[in-house]
Amino acid sequence: MSKTVSKIVSKKVSKNFIKQLSFYLILIAIPFVILLLLELLLRLRSFGNEYPLFVEKPATNNQSVLYLQANPKVINRYFANESLAPNVSPDTVYFKKEKNKDSFRIFIQGGSTAAGFPYGRWGSLQGMVEQRFKRLYPDKEIEIINTAMAAVNSYTLLDFVDEIIEQQPDLVLIYAGHNEYLGIMGVGSAFAAKGGRLATLLHLKFKNWRLYQLLQDVYTLIFVPDIQPSKTNQTLMSQVAKEKEIIFGSDLYNQGIVQFEQNMSLVLEKYQQAGIPVMLGNLVSNEAAQVPFSSLEIIDWQAIKKHLSQSNATAEISRLNTLIKQQKTAANYYQLGLNLQLVARYKEAKQAFVLAKNYDLLRFRAPSEFNRVIERLSQKYEIDLVDVQAIFNENSANGIIDNKLILEHLHPTVAGYFLLAEAYVELIVKKNLINMPAETYARAKARTDIPVSIVDQLYGEFVIRKLVNDFPFTSKMNKGTEKINLPASRKFEKQALIKRIEKSSWLKTQQDLLVKYQQRNEILEAAKIAGTMSSAMVDNAEISYIAGQLYQQLNDWQMASYYHKKALQLQSDKVQYLLALAQDYFLLKRYQQSLSVLTTADNLVTKTSPQKQQVLQYITKVKQAVLTKSADNKVRAVHE
Template sequence: MALPLLSMLLLECGLRLFHYGYDLDLFIEYPPDKNYLFLNPDASKRYFIDQKNATTGNVEPFRKEKAPGTRRIFVLGESTTIGYPYFHNGSFHRWLQYRLAHTFPDQHFEIINIALTAVNSYTVLGFAREVVDFQPDAVLIYTGHNEYYGAMGVGSTEKLGGSPALVNGILRLRALKTLQLATDLYHKALGSVTSGKAENDGTRMQRMVAEQQIPYQSELYQRGLEQFKANIGKVLDIFTEHNVPVFISNLVSNERDLKPFVSFSENNTRYPEDYEGNALSNYNLGMQEFALAHANASRKYFSKARDLDGLRFRAPGEFNTILSQLAADHANTHLVDMQGVFEAHSPGGIIGNELILEHVHPNLEGYALMSNAFYEELKKAKFIRPEPTREISLAMLKRDMPIPIIDSLAGAYKVANLKRSWPFNAALAQDSVKTETFEERVAFDLAYRRISWENAMDQAYSSYIESKSYLEAREIVEALILEKPFDNALYSKSAMLSGQLGDERRALFSFQKAFGIAPSFETARYLFVLFLKMDEPEKAIPYLDYAIQNNASGFNLTPMRALVQEVVALRARLPADSSDVSVLNRIASTYYRMDNRDGALRYARKVLRLNARNEAALQLLSVLGQPQ
């Protein structure tokens, strides 16, 4: 009886010895720097039977050893969570990353998005089991729309069975090399049998769908609900057990501007008496009520049309009920009301194409709102405590967020291509595509994978620098910073471009980030000069001290430090009497002696506002070549 088990054990050891198959660990070492980890490109293969459907996620390295003071946040979910169709800086977690970095410049946040396309709650659960070993301070989750057709979903071609317990048990065993070998042999045998037959080479979306008709409240429909509830319940159990706060969002989808994909009893075109079970009839009634500005009635019909849609690419409303119940039942779990946020920003409170591109994926405005919803919930839970004077508002975020036009256009091209394929070709109007400008041509190549994202950014940066479009060039650099937040050279490049644009505050922020990653004499010099120009001598001193200790210039900076200390002492006297002209003149004179012309001019003008005939201030203005 032991012989088969011993044979299996020997086979497993042999396969491991010769490195057969895939390493399915969630994180692996980052090749450029062994001190970092990143999402294993093979991690998703555990969840896909047909490996050609397996997907890869972001490359967002994080330290093996979490640095003191670092706040580490993991993001779990599916295609919306990873930011389809923009990816990179279009995703809500990058909006959040940018906002946290600028609201808390002295703190460090690691936001690691491990979402994947074409997966569902099975993958979220599997990843959650491993994430707890990597010191998360919080976890953000947005998942649910792929529950029926994502990997291991009850209506998917990629499924192992109907019981969540059975499927999760098999998924754990798939790390065994023996099972990987058996799977490979099965697919090779299947390939030889089906060779010569037409293979379904449609989109991944089409290949993943086994059941195109899943009626409302049918057995398969109910199994999808049970699968979602069981898996997400276990996810929250895991994080509760490890005392990790979870911010889980309910779901949003396009209800007003997307007709149902599959409507049963469609022969009844004139609203049959049994319209209760007809998705298209409910949708048409919703359109009528919406046209009459009957918000409550239209919302009821649109929601019912979504739930009755037999092709389940949009999660039914019951999923949001499940999420609310699970969040309420788990300590340290916070529900993010994304549905309420999107409805509040939609005409008549009905979510449509103002925020959603096709069926479930937000546009850039939608992703900004998603990030804001998570941000506000983090504030509500006191996970973050921003100072009102330093906080980046949503309006400021939308103004400053570095999303190059190439990314925006590439997203539009991807969606236009998606709408031309099943199942959207009959459900959504098709968009026109233009490729006339430089950005349009690069974006088109990016959307159709003719070039990499990094290559697209390089082309754009070179073009903008050549044309002296420094604002656009800085946007490219800041987009790259969000992709590679540990690259100090990118921060330095952004700071230099900010200097070209006369944006000294942004230059200061970027130089500080660069110095925090890799301190250097040159960066310290830029920092203390900028702080002095901005009349913040106290903040200049640490960088001046570093420059003195690591002096690579040969200049004697010690006298300057004495002058800076003199300014600090003089400024300390001002709160008692801000109209003391003699103190103001001395500060102006000291700034001039250290060649800080901006500081000298600022204080000379303060004096003249108090005494327009002050001789010392007038003389300093003359020396500075400024009109009196």
């Protein structure tokens, strides 16, 4: 009897407990349900915005394949008030929405250097590597997509990773680190998130929620002043710098290093879990030709450089070494480096210039500690470290990086960008990451292929003139130029430069340049223009054919075959394209391939077609070449 009562009581207690637990669970769930309903309501009312990293390319009439591109408005995802977002975006590079089974897809991440500033796409890591691969892997479909853009740092790289993984990359190339202090969300940036790293990571996690965007709008309405600082006539560097003095070894300095290492760890963990190989490059910047930014207000560098004297250098070195024991400043180290150079003590001079960068309070260049972080990360995650520093040192006078390879503080010259790409390319080839043998094409010959046009170079020169005429390159003591003139050039190139500065149609400007260079019989420059147009216009067969014809005029049959083959991939039944490719293969002595292409052409033309006789003559010629080659091989075999 007592056992029965006990069971009844136990069941009642159990039921009461379940009821109470259910009540509390419902009570706890109610606010979440309300929030979820509010989120759905806001989305139904089309409140807020979402900026995916990739969007579809606008379709054209003859487009048979769907393409994606990096979203030109993706930077807006980091700003509640989009009018405050800097005018930066990834370059437009189209890639297939559905990845081909046999294609090899590479994504690039980084800041303005990876993006090719100031030249744009064709000076970028993407443009340079793509051009190099046309020679090294001519028969492999390789897509190289750039997500890099100015003023971003490791937070943006981390934010992009999941969306990049969705696009099935076979390899990711990263060159980043210079924007960690003053880039968007950097620890010393005017665009820093309030609340530190955790708050920034939460912001990245919730930024697409409409409820979060509503709260941001309310906060902006209440707490942010109506009058915002104007961006007119300001360089991007002027806009981003908030903390102008980040002392070496300070809390803020260390926060930047921790932020970079922890964010990049999360980036590399994600790629590692997805089984995607990564190549991480160490960083370079101007050592000898960039005075410390933080010293420009207090030191007349023009006067100091004017009075540099080899006869007085030894005494100056002694004086500065004594001074540095008391005052470890960027200015003292930089002056020491200048004097050490004069007496050919180059190794010590380089060390002094590196220390000048490290102690520069205005941190637009990453301190050397970042390269140690990059090395640690590469070891920890067993990824390939690209030694960019080494290739720049090897190609700099006495191993000291200056304006030969770096334009101002950290953006490479055209020659510098070529070397940056070479560092990655050589390691890709060495590691056989494309999974096929590369053709042999020496670096010295490859320089001729650099896709940066004359007008691109002129534009870059003009942009840099403007950049160094503003903060942080100038001060009352170190004044800039009152008037910024366009670089000297020929009339038609100057007109094209002005159009680019005015942001006129890129395509129309390139078409005009293509005509001009052909009229002037400057075929190499014309071929370069046509080649970049072919890369940009992924669904235009005609421009690829024109590029191939121009390379034929240069007797560059390998590059001609690359573009003719590309034209055929877009329009496979064009007999004109088939004949051009057959000629390329014939002159490359790839007779069987030439014969195969001609056979396809023969099947396409009717017996009454004027092209029929031409095709048959070509077939006969190729067959004769095959027989001759076979006979030569037999003779050679007998002699051996």
